[in-house]
Each structure stands twice: as structure tokens, then as C-alpha cells.
Amino acid sequence: MEKQAQTPGQATLAAGQRPxxxxxxxxxxxxxxxxxxxxxQALRDAGMEVIYAGLRxxxxxxxxxVLEEDADVLGLSxxxxxxxxxxxRVLEALKALDIDDVVLVVGGIxxxxxxxxxxxxxxxxxxxxxxxxxxxxxxxxxxxxLDRDYGEKQ
Amino acid sequence: xxxxxxxxxxxxxxxxxxxxxDMNQDELRQTRKPSFVTPNGVTVQTLYTPxxxxxxxxxxxxxxxxxxxxxxxxxxxxxxxxxxxWKTEMYAGFGSAEEANERYRYLMSxxxxxxxxxALDLPTQIGYDSDHPMARDExxxxxxxxxxxxxxxxxxxxxxLEKVGHIFSTANAIGPIVCAWLLAxxxxxxxxxxxxxxxxxxxxxxxYVARGTQFLPIESAVKLxxxxxxxxxxxxxxxxxxxxxxxxxxxxxxxxxxEAAFTIxxxxxxxxxxxxRGLKIDDFGHxxxxxxxxxxxxxxxxxKYRAVRKVWTRLVRERFGGTTERAQHxxxxxxxxxxxxxxxxxxxxxxxxxxxxxxxxxxxxEQTRTASFxxxxxxxxQEAARTSIRANQIIGYExxxxxxxxxxxxSYFVEHLTLTYEREIEAIIRKVDDMGGALAAVREGYxxxxxxxxxxxxxxxxESGEQVVVGVNRFQSEESQPVPTFxxxxxxxxxxxxxxxxxxxxxxxxxxxxxLANLHKACAAGGNVMPAIVECVKVYATIxxxxxxxxxxxxxxxxxxxxx
Numbered sequence: 021m022e023k024q025a026q027t028p029g030q031a032t033l034a035a036g037q038r039p040x041x042x043x044x045x046x047x048x049x050x051x052x053x054x055x056x057x058x059x060x061q062a063l064r065d066a067g068m069e070v071i072y073a074g075l076r077x078x079x080x081x082x083x084x085x086v087l088e089e090d091a092d093v094l095g096l097s098x099x100x101x102x103x104x105x106x107x108x109r110v111l112e113a114l115k116a117l118d119i120d121d122v123v124l125v126v127g128g129i130x131x132x133x134x135x136x137x138x139x140x141x142x143x144x145x146x147x148x149x150x151x152x153x154x155x156x157x158x159x160x161x162x163x164x165x166l167d168r169d170y171g172e173k174q
Numbered sequence: 175x176x177x178x179x180x181x182x183x184x185x186x187x188x189x190x191x192x193x194x195x196d197m198n199q200d201e202l203r204q205t206r207k208p209s210f211v212t213p214n215g216v217t218v219q220t221l222y223t224p225x226x227x228x229x230x231x232x233x234x235x236x237x238x239x240x241x242x243x244x245x246x247x248x249x250x251x252x253x254x255x256x257x258x259x260w261k262t263e264m265y266a267g268f269g270s271a272e273e274a275n276e277r278y279r280y281l282m283s284x285x286x287x288x289x290x291x292x293a294l295d296l297p298t299q300i301g302y303d304s305d306h307p308m309a310r311d312e313x314x315x316x317x318x319x320x321x322x323x324x325x326x327x328x329x330x331x332x333x334x335l336e337k338v339g340h341i342f343s344t345a346n347a348i349g350p351i352v353c354a355w356l357l358a359x360x361x362x363x364x365x366x367x368x369x370x371x372x373x374x375x376x377x378x379x380x381x382y383v384a385r386g387t388q389f390l391p392i393e394s395a396v397k398l399x400x401x402x403x404x405x406x407x408x409x410x411x412x413x414x415x416x417x418x419x420x421x422x423x424x425x426x427x428x429x430x431x432x433e434a435a436f437t438i439x440x441x442x443x444x445x446x447x448x449x450x451r452g453l454k455i456d457d458f459g460h461x462x463x464x465x466x467x468x469x470x471x472x473x474x475x476x477x478k479y480r481a482v483r484k485v486w487t488r489l490v491r492e493r494f495g496g497t498t499e500r501a502q503h504x505x506x507x508x509x510x511x512x513x514x515x516x517x518x519x520x521x522x523x524x525x526x527x528x529x530x531x532x533x534x535x536x537x538x539x540e541q542t543r544t545a546s547f548x549x550x551x552x553x554x555x556q557e558a559a560r561t562s563i564r565a566n567q568i569i570g571y572e573x574x575x576x577x578x579x580x581x582x583x584x585s586y587f588v589e590h591l592t593l594t595y596e597r598e599i600e601a602i603i604r605k606v607d608d609m610g611g612a613l614a615a616v617r618e619g620y621x622x623x624x625x626x627x628x629x630x631x632x633x634x635x636x637e638s639g640e641q642v643v644v645g646v647n648r649f650q651s652e653e654s655q656p657v658p659t660f661x662x663x664x665x666x667x668x669x670x671x672x673x674x675x676x677x678x679x680x681x682x683x684x685x686x687x688x689x690l691a692n693l694h695k696a697c698a699a700g701g702n703v704m705p706a707i708v709e710c711v712k713v714y715a716t717i718x719x720x721x722x723x724x725x726x727x728x729x730x731x732x733x734x735x736x737x738x
Contacts, residue, residue: 049296049312051386054426054513057626058633064738074733075386076300078308085735100296101315101552101662109311131552131659149550150518150646153637 043091045073056097062153079113092164098128123163214429222586246483249538254579262566263288263543267318269666271328274318289340293317299387301721304670313667322716324677326355335370342373349376350402354707373414379440383621384426394728400447405704421467425513427629435602439612455494459501467511468530477591479537508534509543515550519645519654523547528565553660681714697727
């Protein structure tokens with residue numbers, strides 16, 4: 021399938037392409053979900069399919085849900101101060117299931133040194149309070165390979 | 175820009191609002207915003223006058239009255255803050271018991287008058303020991319880790335409880351365990367329950383809506399809350415065994431009116447659960463606390479606190495059959511909200527915190543908690559926490575604001591808002607009653623939907639620039655210097671796990687097994703489980719062991735996925 025010309029914020033779908041599918045979740049024990057639910061609605065309004073997996077998911081749970089949902093994007097919401105170790109564990113769990121094509125984004129309370137660490141772990145999409153919703157939508161749209169074949173993951 | 179009146183002959187003065195508006199409409203219609211609406215959707219008019227209140231049927235005696243008497247609009251205390259300023263409480267806790275102990279001593283040395291207010295880490299709040307796999311990476315992160323009576327003894331080590339006067343903690347589902355710890359600690363130290371008042375949040379319902387530390391089915395959690403209230407009636411009659419809290423629902427996106435109404439609906443559920451046990455409101459009405467948070471819409475917040483006093487005390491009299499003043503005098507607890515604080519230009523938050531603190535003081539709250547300017551970045555540093563204590567002291571000692579009782583009483587605008595709030599809060603209570611009460615409303619997702627809607631509406635308003643957040647979507651600045659942020663000692667979690675292992679090795683294992691088995695029986699039997707929990711904690715059974723008995727008997731809360 022040919023790649024569609026794409027302008028940020030205005031992703032167009034070619035015939036047979038499905039909308040970007042996003043799994044959002046809380047990881048660890050933090051239960052503050054205002055931010056992640058706002059993002060869920062913003063991504064839905066931008067035309068994406070969003071599954072919010074809820075609270076207190078383990079890294080292993082999350083990897084399984086990503087696989088089952090065939091997600092293009094995984095968004096982790098962490099406000100508890102444990103953002104670096106929890107993200108690392110999710111990356112390990114994804115790797116254990118051979119998931120290497122999901123775009124991982126992280127949102128929450130992320131101090132600058134933690135942001136640098138996350139970037140170093142290969143997670144460029146780190147969003148903190150005050151980030152514009154449009155910026156997040158654009159980041160996701162430009163990061164996802166829209167021409168991905170359904171079967172490619174399996 | 176200077177404003178000059180048009181050069182026209184002096185006109186006769188208007189004697190009523192419409193005439194005044196008509197005379198000045200050219201100027202009044204040129205507004206800097208298309209409309210003036212509060213975050214609750216209450217339209218704010220150009221001006222409020224006695225005519226507005228008259229039209230609404232406002233009556234000084236029945237709607238406002240004097241301080242210290244029904245309908246309590248002007249506060250519970252006839253002297254307001256003239257006798258004593260509000261209690262300034264600083265919520266704190268991180269790492270293990272030793273780190274928290276040090277911070278509490280510092281805050282008290284700097285003039286925090288609200289006692290010790292303990293933030294617990296997430297594993298503790300969810301009933302996991304510090305060495306549980308789910309606790310990994312989170313021990314001591316957002317609060318102090320408490321796993322057994324040993325940690326509780328360390329937290330208060332060297333601190334004379336009678337001088338502290340007040341201990342608070344956001345223990346919700348685990349409220350009964352923390353209550354038992356403190357009863358055991360008091361007994362060991364020979365402290366009388368009246369010497370230092372313990373106040374626990376013990377409000378699990380809102381966790382299922384907004385805060386997210388629930389781990390049991392909701393009915394069982396409410397049952398445990400009721401057990402604790404009932405038990406404290408005799409074991410610690412001075413303590414405040416519940417603080418029904420709207421703060422977290424508000425910070426998750428509820429409007430001021432929803433915050434007040436949902437909190438009152440949840441409180442109704444707890445009270446009815448106590449009444450069903452045979453308790454009398456005249457005996458426990460005064461140990462109930464309602465807890466709210468204060469955000470940026472100043473007059474709405476003031477009106478909320480005034481209206482809540484009216485609405486709740488009316489329920490106590492008319493719905494629960496309270497006959498005494500004491501039963502109506504609940505604790506009204508206010509906290510400035512961390513949510514409007516920004517990571518961008520963090521020093522701006524000092525102004526936000528001061529305005530919020532002022533609103534809750536002018537709303538007549540007796541105990542107020544104040545956030546710190548660096549809370550959008552992490553756990554407050556000592557300096558940030560001290561600055562918040564100072565903001566309270568500047569209002570208290572420099573501004574003259576607390577020198578007369580309820581200085582905003584009689585403001586046409588504030589009285590109008592108070593009436594509006596009262597009406598709208600009562601409308602939501604009727605709606606929730608019609609659904610079958612708070613638990614049904616939670617199960618049906620009514621609260622959650624309202625809250626998500628509010629949060630998204632605000633996010634969109636900020637995105638479009640319709641709602642201004644200084645330093646975020648307007649008045650951004652590249653010059654802002656980063657402020658120092660708090661660094662948790664990375665060894666704290668490891669030390670905590672080591673201490674727990676030492677406790678396990680030292681305690682009498684047979685006694686632990688026996689008391690836990692008794693707790694299991696008590697839970698299965700359905701009676702009040704507090705006495706059995708007290709026995710467990712005294713022999714150093716851990717929070718995880720006790721919570722596991724609950725999980726075993728009551729079942730566990732299962733998180734749900736939602737599709738958008």
C-alpha cells in the first residue's frame with residue numbers, strides 16, 4: 021500500500037486503512053486519571069480509536085493488551101514519581117512479547133532529568149502538564165506509520 | 175489607559191438597577207469578554223444590588239443569620255478568627271518513617287499549626303507491604319511508607335503527641351488499619367485519645383470516582399468505614415473518624431457545585447450506614463468532616479463554603495433528625511488545590527496559592543491546608559512548604575482580613591452566589607437520591623461522566639485560549655529560571671524493605687497467625703472488625719497481611735477498560 025501524503029493534524033486514511041488505534045493506560049499504582057482521560061477524548065476527537073485500559077495495570081498486562089488490541093500507539097500516564105523505572109519495565113514487557121512497532125508515549129509528572137532518561141531509552145514522546153492537545157495529536161499522527169498492514173504484527 | 179466620562183450634563187442619579195444600566199449601557203456593553211460565566215456556568219452580571227437579593231427572596235435572618243447560629247452561613251464560630259486564626263496544615267510525607275519524621279519536625283518549627291498531616295505512599299494506601307511486587311518502584315515516592323506499627327512508632331519518634339494536637343492522614347480503604355495503629359501507639363505511649371485528635375479521611379467512595387486507591391468492592395469498603403466510625407464512638411470519642419472529601423473529584427474535573435453536591439451525597443451514604451447500625455446523629459454528627467479544595471474562581475469558592483454549611487446542617491436537622499447544635503457543627507476542612515498550579519514559571523503559583531488560601535479563609539474554614547509552589551514538579555522542597563506557611567501568616571498577621579467575622583457577608587454578589595449554590599447543590603442531591611443514592615450513582619458512572627466532561631471542557635477551553643492560564647497559554651516566558659526540586663533519597667525504599675524484613679524476623683509469628691485468623695473469622699461473621707484489627711496491629715501484623723484477609727473475604731476491585 022502506498023504511503024499517503026500527510027500533513028500534521030490532518031491524517032487522511034487510504035482505502036482499507038483503519039484509524040490509528042491507541043491504548044492508553046495507567047501503570048503502577050497511581051490512580052490520577054484526569055489527564056489520561058482528557059487525552060483519550062482529544063485523540064478520539066482527532067479520529068483515533070482509543071482504548072483506555074484503566075488503573076493499576078502491570079507492565080505484563082499492558083503488553084498483552086497492546087498485542088490483543090493491535091495498537092499503533094501506547095500511552096502511559098504516570099504521576100507518581102516512578103516514571104523512569106515503570107516505563108523501563110513496560111519496554112521490557114513489550115520486548116518480551118516481540119512488540120517492536122508500537123509508538124510509546126509517556127505523560128504525567130516528568131522532571132527534566134527523567135525526561136532526558138526517557139529520551140535516552142528511546143521514548144521521544146514525553147508530555148507534561150500544559151502541553152497543548154494539538155501538539156500531542158500531531159506527534160502521534162506523524163509517528164505512526166499509517167500504511168501498516170493488519171497482518172504485519174502477527 | 176485613563177477612562178474619561180463623556181462630557182455631558184450631570185444626570186439625575188439612578189435609584190434602581192435597570193435605570194442605572196440603561197443610563198450607562200454604552201459603556202457597560204463594551205466588555206473585554208463576550209460573556210462573564212464562572213467555571214460552573216453561573217452567569218455573572220455587571221453588578222449586584224439589594225434589588226437582586228430581594229427578587230430572590232433573600233432574607234438576612236433565615237439565609238445568613240449571625241455567626242455561630244443556624245443556618246451557619248457566617249461560620250460556626252461566633253468569634254470568627256478574632257480569638258484564634260485558622261489552623262494551617264501542611265500535608266507531607268515521603269520516603270520511610272525517618273525522612274517523614276524529620277520533615278514534620280521542620281514544619282512544626284516553622285509555624286504550621288495544623289498538626290501532622292501524613293501523606294502515605296501508594297503501596298500503603300492500596301494495602302500492599304513495601305516488599306510486594308506491586309509496590310516495586312513506588313515505595314516512599316509520593317508519601318511515607320507505613321507497613322506495620324514499627325513504622326508508625328518511628329514516624330512519631332521523639333515527637334510529643336500532646337504538643338502536636340492533631341494527626342491527619344489520607345487513609346481511605348486502609349483507614350481502619352491506620353486507626354488501629356494509632357490506638358496501639360497511644361496505648362503504648364500512655365497518650366490519652368483526647369490529648370491529640372486523630373482525623374482520618376476514611377472515605378473510600380470517592381476513590382472509585384477520582385483518586386483511585388480502591389482495592390475492595392465498594393460496599394465492603396463502606397462497611398469498614400462504618401465499623402471505624404462506630405468503634406471510635408467508644409474507643410476514641412474525640413477523634414474524627416471520617417473526612418468525606420470532594421477535593422479529589424474537583425481536581426479530577428468536577429465543578430465547584432458538583433464537588434459540594436457529590437461530597438454531601440457520599441456523606442449521606444456514610445451517615446445512613448451509621449444510622450442503620452443504630453447510631454444517633456446527635457452522638458456522631460460533630461465528628462464528621464467535609465473536605466473540599468479551593469481553586470481559582472475566588473467568589474465561587476467563598477460561596478461554596480457558605481452554602482455547604484447551610485445545606486449540610488439542614489440535612490442533619492431535617493433528614494437525620496439531629497436536635498443539637500453539636501450534631502450540626504461538622505468540621506469544614508479546606509485545601510488549596512494542586513491542580514491549577516503550573517510547572518511553567520512555578521513562582522507564579524505563590525500568587526495562586528495565596529488567592530486560594532484567602533478564599534477558603536473568607537469562606538470561614540477552620541482548618542486549611544495549603545499546597546506548595548513546586549507541587550507541579552514533585553514533592554515540595556522545604557523552602558516551598560515554608561513559603562506556603564508564610565502566605566497564611568501574611569494573611570493572618572499583616573492583612574487585617576481576619577479581624578472582623580465574615581467580612582464578605584452581606585456582599586450582594588457573594589450572597590447571590592451563596593443562594594445559587596445552595597439551590598443547585600440541593601438539586602443534585604435530589605437527582606442522586608432519585609438514582610438510589612451515591613453508591614448507585616457511582617456504579618452507574620454518573621459522577622465519572624460529569625467529571626470527565628468537566629475536565630475535557632476545561633482542556634478545550636485552555637487549548638482555544640478561551641480560558642487563560644498565565645504562563646501556560648498566555649504570558650509565557652523563556653526567562654523563567656528552574657526552581658530546585660525535591661530529590662528523594664534513593665536508598666529510602668531499600669531501607670524501608672530492610673526494616674520490614676527485620677520486623678517480620680523479630681515478631682511472634684504464631685501470634686500474628688492467630689490474630690489474622692481471628693480477623694478472618696470476624697470479617698466472615700459480618701460484625702464490627704475493628705477489635706480484631708487492633709489485635710493484629712499490636713503484634714506487628716503488616717498492612718499487606720491485614721488487607722489480604724479483607725481481599726480474601728470481601729473480594730477485590732477489578733479495574734475496567736473504557737473505549738472512547
